[in-house]
Amino acid sequence: MTTALRFEAISEPTPSQAELGDRYAAIGATLDSGDRAGALDEWDRLRRGYDTWSALVHLHFAQDTADAAARAARDYADTLAPEAADLETGLKRRLLSDPDRIGLAALVGEHALRLWETDVTTFDPAIKPELEEESRLTARYTELLASAKLEIDGQTVNLAGLGPYAEDPDRAVRHRAEQVRWGFFAANGAELDELYDQLVRLRHGMACKLGFATYTPLGYRRLRRVDYGPDDVARYREQVVTHVVPLVARLLEARRAEHGWDRLRFWDEALIDPAGNPRPVGDHDTLVARAQDMFAGMDPRLDAFYGLMNQGGFLDLKNRPGKAGGGFCTSFPTVGVPFIFANFNGTHHDIGVFTHEMGHAFQNWQSREQPGVDYLWPTMEAAEIHSMGLEFLAYPGIGKLVGEAAADRFRRMHLIGALAFLPYGVCVDHFQHEVYANPDASPADRHAMWRRLERIYMPWTDYGDLEFLNKGGRWQAKPHIYGSPFYYIDYTLAQCCAMQFWVRSRRDYQAALEAYVALCGRGGSAPFQDLVSSAGLVSPFADEALSDVVREAAVVLGV
Template sequence: MSQTLQERRDMDPQYMWDLSSLYASDEDWEKALPTLEPMVEEAAAFQGKLKDAGSIRAFYDKSEKLELLLSDLFEYAMLRRSEDTRAAAGQKMYALIYGKYVRAMARLSFAKAEILSLEEEKLRAIVEDPALADYRQAMEDLLEEKSHTLSADQEELLAQYGEVFGAPANISENLMDADMVFEDAVDAAGKSHQVSGSSYIRLQSSADRLLRKNAFDSLYKGYRQHINTLASTYATAVRTAVTTARVRHYASSRRMAMEANHIPDQVYQNLIEAVRRHMPAMYRYVALRKRLLGLEELHYYDLYAPLVGESAQSYTYEQARRMVLDAIAPLGEEYKSVVKRAFADRWIDVYPNAGKRGGAFSAGTYHSKPYILTNFSGTLDSVSTIAHEMGHSMHSWYARSHQPAHYADYTLFVAEVASTVNENLLIENLLGKTSDLRERLVLLNQYLENFKGTVYRQTMFAEFEKIVHEKAEEGQALDPETLNRTYLDLIRDYFGDGLVIDDAVKYEWARIPHFYRPFYVYVYATGYSSAVALSEGIRRDGVPAVRRYLDFLSMGSSRHPLDELRHAGVDLDTPAPLDQALEKFETVLDQAEEIARELGL
């Protein structure tokens, strides 16, 4: 029989998030909905009046209140939909607020163009006006967008297409999470296991190689059957980004994405070059994994397999909670007390259920507590995921506690730093508690896996995006064959000859949702590299490093991201932090290889 997931209604409420800090019920959400349109009209009434500092300040205050309400409504609907992507209620709420969000943004799209249509001398005087002191950086950033801003009519037209531009991501997400059905995977004992987006990594982490292979074959058979649709949705998303960049006079879609965070192109290029310099270390890790698993051939479905002594290790959620709290102790009592509250106050939706969105994420709004979705399965990786998402949520908590709403959301570029600091502190804490060679090998492997997944793999994704967008900018077709071949070539480059490259791997690009948010994945790798430097500093230097780090978490978007990282002690204008992180990978790999030799493996 197949192991089926429980329905949402049958789950234990204590392990489900409490969304009441947003809305107590769907009915309360529906009651709040009618208050949205009047607020849109109040803000829209400023059209044609944004000619001085006073009117611009009044508009910003009105639009901020509107955006806070929109955020609450949108986030609640998104979280409800994530609970069960099959449920009509969540889908309806999400579709309704998504449409209202797009229309609201279209109504207010005049503002940027109207402000930037002012003569530059007058605009610079407005930026300096004390009335706009609270919005000074936002105004300076707006001024930098002048050459990329269209006329008010053109901006409104583009904004009205927002829902259409977002359709490829929504279509692919609905297809993958709600509509695609995969064949059950049979294990070595003849038992069937349900394969889904949320269960796949758990199955790939099984000690049963036949189950891993069958789950792999099942998943990618499903993707092969839908590859034309998925190629079409992704190609449309890429062309949308490329066309938008061209219309807005950016040199490329990558430049458009990076300029939003004030990141120079060289940071992206430095990342790819640094990882390629350290490819031999990844090939060594592939060889070590093959040796430890005792395999004649290492296949792609073996990359998440537990190592010797790892398969029996499983953790309860309560154990995971204690492990996370112990790990983050170096960050101080305030940080730890808030994390305790997160566990006690049901910030977290813990276990998988039928229809639940796969993976994990952190969410929430300025008014709400942060929320975390996980699909906890009891593995060390699941524990690490809780630590990771808690890092995101604590970053949000600190920023929202110290910044006004318009600076409370941290930027995309630093989004993965706090999450990875927590992951690294977890592994280092566990390593510090054991001298058992097999346990240490398991933990060192988790460290190596984090590097593999977050630096090497995400850089491979970043290079895939770079190539694909460049092809689109050159007018080349992004058909399934092109996308599959591009991805397969990169798999060969990044993992080397020691890995048997199963043909079905070429479809993996189609299941990466982050590709629909162009040039996002590289920040995982730069963020991880920054986090290595920060976590090493916290462990080495103690209180001074912690103080700088908590300052960094508290900044939100009140400074540009590279400046925030410099304050914390990391300078990404140079490749040095990237090389240092990859050297840490090599050090951990050295230790793992030495233990393997001592154990005779």
């Protein structure tokens, strides 16, 4: 059935609060009758339908943030979400109170019970208004960034459309692009400060209502982190400072010397390749077509899956006015086929975001037969292994997308970019830990926090005449800080694991690929570190994990 499915054929009726209440009451009655298995089956169907409807609503809004109907639908979904969470949490509490834990675990899995035990600590009816307001504020942030109309070299572009200018071989063009980008953020800085200030105070208030001293432990629980905590993450950040920051500093110094610049400025960092960053071989349609050849050369499972996605209309990759920025993968658990959203802009980032989101999508497809909604996706740091892992595993066929003559240059550029990302990624994480530890800090205090942390993680950064950045405003361009607190470290943890797949693929590509596909199939059936171990990878929290991959990368890059 799914092989012929088309995206436009997917639909779910809009649920009402009363309808959800009735369905949960019916599930409770089934439990009362002693039919626990039947109740769990009905609950799984309900959650799949609700999640599919919610995914469709939020996707349609992202596809056109200026569409009034899409905005109204999202507003309704954001209003309903706390009510649905109340019903879901109540049922989880009831199930967890069942004295027959062994029997319940036999039906849903012990890991699901551990996830539910975490979930029930993150919600209380008392925080419903705050949850609705949190959604409203993050939607406003998305709308604000999507509204950007930027003038550069006689063209009007959005933020994604600045990409080609920001990595142009001409240094003056790159400088102008960053002046235009950060001019937009400076013009909207007061609203961005106010939005974030409201979000921080709102989240701190929710945490206090739920019995936490600060938002940090609540943020970790909302991300369902059950096998590590802030202390583990802090040690990982220290490993990045020890092993990665010096290597990136050497790479940037080599770039400065190669170009003959007196100083490497911020607008020089995006130009990784001295000959100009390799670009896709053609436009959107060419790239989409060539990708089929690339996946066919990698693995028949990837080949068939990509064909299903492309032919079924499950890709929205073109940049256009009003479209939300960035890229993501969402899913519709009633049908099992995911959807990829991105904004192609003609740069190498098109290839990066495409292979990244394809990794998410392939994992969701491979794990579609996992029992229960809780296991369809892993927690996000594990999910990012699939996305970043596929970026590296696509190396052998990447010439299909950039041309064979540029393939080696692309691989080198991507590897350097992966390493350079780590200090920035952990800086974003450390910043959020400081913000939520100090919820009464002023906007100026937060900008000062960022600048201080930049000097630890990215000491090479020179913003020149970009005053907004010199004042500590760079973090305001990162949507995760506003909409998904504490998420961003997940990318860096996953990068450590993805690079282990890269190291293994250099020795035995097929074995690395099989381990990757098997990991995708496990979905979210285990916690992060157990999934990592099951794939033969070393946990990022182990001291040797990061140092080993950095050592290999330094050899390959010759620095």
